[in-house]
Amino acid sequence: MNETGTPAQRSVKLAELPALVAYHGEAVWLDHRDAPAQRVSHGTAGLSARAKAPLLVHAPSTARRLRVERFFAFDLLELYAFVRPASFVLPTPKGLAETLGLVVPPHHDPVAEAKLLHECARLLLTELMAQSRQRRRTTGLAWAMARAGWAWGPFVLRALDFQAEGAAAPGIGIWDDLPEWSDGAPPPEPDHLPIQADETRRRLAELIGEGAEQRAAQADFAAGLTPAFCPRPEEDAPNVVLAEAGTGVGKTLGYIAPASLWAQRNQGPVWISTYTRHLQHQIDQELDRLYPNPAQKAQKVVIRKGRENYLCLLNLAEMGGQLTSRPVDAVGFGLVARWAMVTRDGDMVGGDFPGWLPDLIGQGRTFALADRRGECIYAACPHYTRCFIERSARRAKKAEIVIANHALVMIQAAIGSSNDEQRLPTRYVFDEGHHLFSATDSAFAAHLTGQEMADLRRWLLGAEGGRSSRARGLKRRLDDLILDDAEMPALVDAVLQAARGLVSEGWQQRLAENQAAGAAEKFLYAVRHQVLARSSAPRSGYSLECACAPLEPDVALASVSLDRALGALMEPMLALAAKLMRRLDDESENLESAERQRIDAMARGLQRRGDMEVGAWRAMLKALSHQQLPDPDAAPVFVDWFGLERNDGREIDVGMYRHFLDPTQPFADAVMKPAHGVVVTSATLTDGTGSDLAWMGAEARAGTKHMPLPAYRLRVPSPFDYARQTRVFIVTDLDKEDLSQVAAAYRTLFLAAGGGALGLFTAIQRLREVHRRIAPALEEHGLNLLAQHVDAMDNATLIDIFRGDVDACLLGTDAVRDGVDVPGNALRLIVFDRVPWPRPDLLHRARKSAFGGTAYEDQLTRLKLKQAFGRLIRRADDHGVFVLLDKAMPSRLLTAFPPDVAVERIGLKAVIEQTAAFLAENVNKATVRAAISGPRSGVEP
Incomplete structure (x- = not known):
């Protein structure tokens, strides 16, 4: 992000700006628009760029390729993000020029690309001049960014025809312009009417369209999934189909056909889950065939992700309110706000938020604006009725197709459904099913590490030490909910007091200097010492690990002290959660729905953190201190170890790790058994040997071996030669x-x-x-x-x-x-x-x-x-x-x-x-x- 700039740089004409394109082997420099291109060394390009700010595309990548620190520049991607927010572009000179309709060289040619940069800038500024929608709000953002030294500020304000002299500064509160969502009655339970193979084939043909090539393999695949959409025979015994569809079969439309039929017939949602957030949007694009009308699709299809993926309007508003004291954030704030004005759903990860924007303006000015720590205050938020997250959750309740990801499904299963989420689905399609094992492994693991404890401390205490931070602690989130209660304030104080025993800022440095303070840091110090002592190459720069047993005496003693400290934290957390839940019962007739949801969410958050997180940590520590000895005749359930994580030789975390030996067991119990029908599909479910052993391996990795009924097996080979x-x-x-x-x-x-x-x-x-x-x-x-x-x-x-x-x-x-x-x-x-x-x-x-x-x-x-x-x-x-x-x-x-x-x-x-x-x-x-x-x-x- 452009942080500073001289007056001369701010008043320069567009044609006078130099242009720079840098690759790993060379750089190309133009002194001005009409100057000849010069191939120069990285060193020469770096010196020239510091002397006169150039036009370029993707400043961080350019600086890295020149092997210099970030310098002041006119980054065309920043201008593009302002003029065309929520629009896709490849973040390269060639990609930008193609998007703007310019003729580009067919192959990699840095000289030709450099000569296009001035025209790209001119086209974007001309386009901005013609924009009329929300012009005043756009001008307000540009004014705030220009005052903070944004390189493009003067150009953008001229394009918007804004004269600062004598004019009132336009407002930046874009959140006030967003539409509000409204609540509705909860939908009824879905019906259980089956679908047939022949009608599934007909639905697939409709999706493909008249005149399109009908692929027999795709139709066979779609028809083979229908058992998962039939009524289950008994409780905890879903119909499961393991379906391997070779590349080219067209499995996405293949499973959309039966899923959409079932959803429409039974008035209930089918959750389609995939591994990555990016793939969620690919599935969403395929659903245009089923719902060609965008308005209808908006009602019938919802992309669901965890809260940490969506922009939090309260965080954005607080960032905007701090621009006077933190002008360094103005450009990042302005570009995110421009995107928020037009985004489809507020999704910052894999949605219409430019994937390259965090690289330009910083992770703290983008992803940190999401609710990444579960600090939402729900109905107490002034932007609650415009919240992207709440709107998405409500749309999902009435949708026919919900496109989720494995991580969200696992989290929902781990913490249970709550009032701000719809009830757990009865039908799932797990695409990219070969990733289920790793997804469940992550979801059901427990890590007692410095970073995890620091995260819990922030969730409970919020910002500490007078630091400028948007972190909202437990007291701030609960204050107005507990004012009329005699016991809850004392419980909150007990939680906060105990939370101060968790690791605090600077803990890594203290461990390295043998200055650990408190039970948590002393435990981490002892663990770190054991890992280093047992490593064959402790100074290698790579991450290290070691078995817990035999346990060093210092670790054993420290684990007992930490268990005691965590007990003092867990007890008031769970007591506070119970009090909140009891209030839901005692005051059920008087609570508004928004307040009820907020209390429920806070209670569940405390219960999840207290029981599933702190409780899991205590169980791990008890295993270390031999207070809970495992049954020697029973098969092991967990794998425990100590680890020291490093990144490029720098220590970033240390602690104890616990994973299920077979993580598909809790997945089967929490996700599949409550469901009525499940499809697990991928092009690579089996390892290619074609043997029964290959299918058994697929069933083990997908968790279907834990089901009471055997899974249906379906394999449709690739049509490719x-x-x-x-x-x-x-x-x-x-x-x-x-x-x-x-x-x-x-x-x-x-x-x-x-x-x-x-x-x-x-x-x-x-x-x-x-x-x-x-x-x-x-x-x-x-x-x-x-x-x-x-x-x-x-x-x-x-x-x-x-x-x-x-x-x-x-x-x-x-x-x-x-x-x-x-x-x-x-x-x-x-x-x-x-x-x-x-x-x-x-x-x-x-x-x-x-x-x-x-x-x-x-x-x-x-x-x-x-x-x-x-x-x-x-x-x-x-x-x-x-x-x-x-x-x-x-x-x-x-x-x-x-x-x-x-x-x-x-x-x-x-x-x-x-x-x-x-x-x-x-x-x-x-x-x-x-x-x-x-x-x-x-x-x-």
Whole structure:
């Protein structure tokens, strides 16, 4: 974000601004609009940018590529976010120019991109001049931002025709302009009428549309799901369908067909849950087929996420009220407020909020504006009737299709339904079902760590020490609810007093200096000491862990003291929750619905935090102190260990960790058994072996083995001709531990493909080192190289850029692999650095021992390979190559690939030649040949 600027910088004319485009190997600088482009070194570009603020796109990424600190600049993305809030654009010069309708070079060309920047700015300012909707409020925001030194402020105010002299400052309270929601009667229980396979096929045909290709595999898939939409035979015995649909089957429309039929017939919702928030919006787009009328769709379809995903209007208003004392926040406030004026639903994560905006203005000025700590004051909030979260929750009560994510479903199940959420669904569809195990593992785990205790302290005490913060503590949230009660104020005071025994600000430094204060910090210090003492490489810079047993005496003593301190906190928390719940009964006739909801939410929050969080911590500590010895004849339920988390060598957390050995057991009990019908679907439910053991593994990972009735099994193979469309190579003459060889392989393979390549890594450090070695060479050949953990962008933004640039290359780890859905030529090569064996940590070791040893480990590895290969071919006309740089790949894992694909083990030279030939023949011949012909020569004028 642009924090400062001189008067000369603020009064400069647009044509006089320099322009800057920076990539990893070079930078291009224009002194002004009509000046010739100059290719310059990073050092020269950095010095020039500090001397005269340039036009650029994505200031943080530019600064990182120049390897300099953030500098004052005219970032076109900031201007775009102001002029076109809630609108998609790729955050690159080429992406911005394309969105504005300019002619752009077909390939990566920084000189041509730099020459487009002035015209991009002119078009945006011209567009702003023509805008009339909410013009006064827009002007108010621009005025506040300009006073704080926003680079674009003078340009924007001129475009809005605002003269500061003699004019009253326009208001910035955009929250007053938002529509209000209204409550309605709760819907009745849904009916239980079944649906039939033939009508499901007809509904699918309607969704696809007349004249469109009818795919038999997709129709078979849709019809095969109907058992999940029949009445269950008995309590706690839902009808469960495990459905593996190969890539290209069209599973989204396949499950929408029976789900929508059931919802409409029975007047009840079907919850469709997927793994990532980004995928929620892809499903939402598919539902345009079912509800082509936007107004009808708004009533029938709701995207539901956790509260921490939505903008909190109270947080935004408080931020706006502090701009006089904190002008540094003005630009971030203004850009978020502009988005809030037009957003569909206030969703800041995966919705219409620009994924690149937090990179520009900071996480604290974006995501921190959401209710990330559960500090909502509900009906006491002046913006309650306009709240995005409350509106979404109410719409979900009457919707036919609710698009959720696994994390939200797990949280709802863990804490139970409450009055501000609709009753638990009777029908679920879990898409991306291969992620259910990891989602449940996270949801039902307990971490007694410094960060978790600090978070609880903030939730209870709010801002401390006179610091400027929007954190609202328990007292502020409860004050007006307990004024007329004789006992509750004392309970609140007891909670707050006990909360001061949790770790406080600066705890990490005190642990490092042996200055731990209080029971909580002394426990963490003892745990840290045990982890470091038992590590073989304590100074490695990586995260460390060790088993709890045998327990060091200092840890045992500290655990008893901490258990006692947590008991003093837990008791008044639960007593306060009980008092609040009792008030709901005692005053049921007098409480307004909004006040009832607020009391209920506060009581449940205290109960959840007190019982499920503090109670879980106490159970962990009791296990350490041997106050609760496990039954030696019983199978273990939990896996406990101590851990020290580091990021780039810096310690960020320490404590005790507890995970269920089999987290699908609580998932089955809390989610599936109360439901009537469940679909679990994915392209990679099984590991590709085709055996009954593969299905048993899928049932174990999905939790259906804990159901009283066996799950229906459905497998619909992919319609793609993989033998014709793909090649799979294993490189036999490369040392995967020699990063110079690995980097050379990535470079030459990416060039052979002419871009459109995804490089996957099993370790972040390997990714960074390969990126450092190959980025300049690729850019010399006109290929833009993107990288997770390198570029100053979030993963979704990197994938969007990769998808939008047919010749770009992307490096990433598991998170990128899972989020990539790139049909067409933009992804034509995948290179994996080595076999993706599971990380050999203590949790995996315990599960490997319990779930089948090497066979279990092989299943997990096959699934990762299968999922990675599945990214390659997304359409019938796609072609691509998959390369593994690991000659030690066991033959038993090759079933991860389609059976009709011949896997070739050959040397790197032959792989490069065959990759280039296959893609040149089947993809974009001009693209591939241009890339392998050689680097650009000369300096363009």
